[in-house]
Amino acid sequence: MKRAFAVLVSSMFLCALSAGVAFAQPDGKAIADKACSKCHGIKKVESAKKNASEWEATLDRMIKKGAKVAPEERDAVLKYLNTLVF
Numbered sequence: 583m584k585r586a587f588a589v590l591v592s593s594m595f596l597c598a599l600s601a602g603v604a605f606a607q608p609d610g611k612a613i614a615d616k617a618c619s620k621c622h623g624i625k626k627v628e629s630a631k632k633n634a635s636e637w638e639a640t641l642d643r644m645i646k647k648g649a650k651v652a653p654e655e656r657d658a659v660l661k662y663l664n665t666l667v668f
């Protein structure tokens with residue numbers, strides 16, 4: 583029983599580890615370049631200086647309008663957008 587628990591815990595750990603690697607992979611800039619230049623140029627994005635919570639609100643507004651950012655790509659895109667802060 584103890585052993586089964588140890589196996590469970592270590593497989594959960596491995597799972598979290600591989601999920602971490604998978605989430606670290608999407609390239610936020612590449613996704614934004616593609617998803618955010620569809621309706622307006624990417625310049626509109628690059629020239630907008632926002633803080634983290636403004637970017638989060640803007641990104642969610644754009645996703646509602648139809649920007650193609652998958653839920654698992656959202657964090658990577660936000661991370662990139664936050665590099666555009668003053």
Ligand code: HEC
Pocket residue numbers: 614617618619620621622626627630640641644645647648649650651659663
């Ligand atoms: C489906 C079309 C569409 C897509 C795709 C899109 N946008 Fe927009 N965006 C708009 C429209 C329409 C406006 C102007 C009206 C407004 O501000 O809501 C706008 C305005 C903006 C503005 C200026 C207004 C403000 O709030 O500062 C920014 C910045 C912006 N978009 C960022 C993005 C980002 C980042 C993405 C990619 C995740 C994106 N947009 C993708 C339609 C789109």
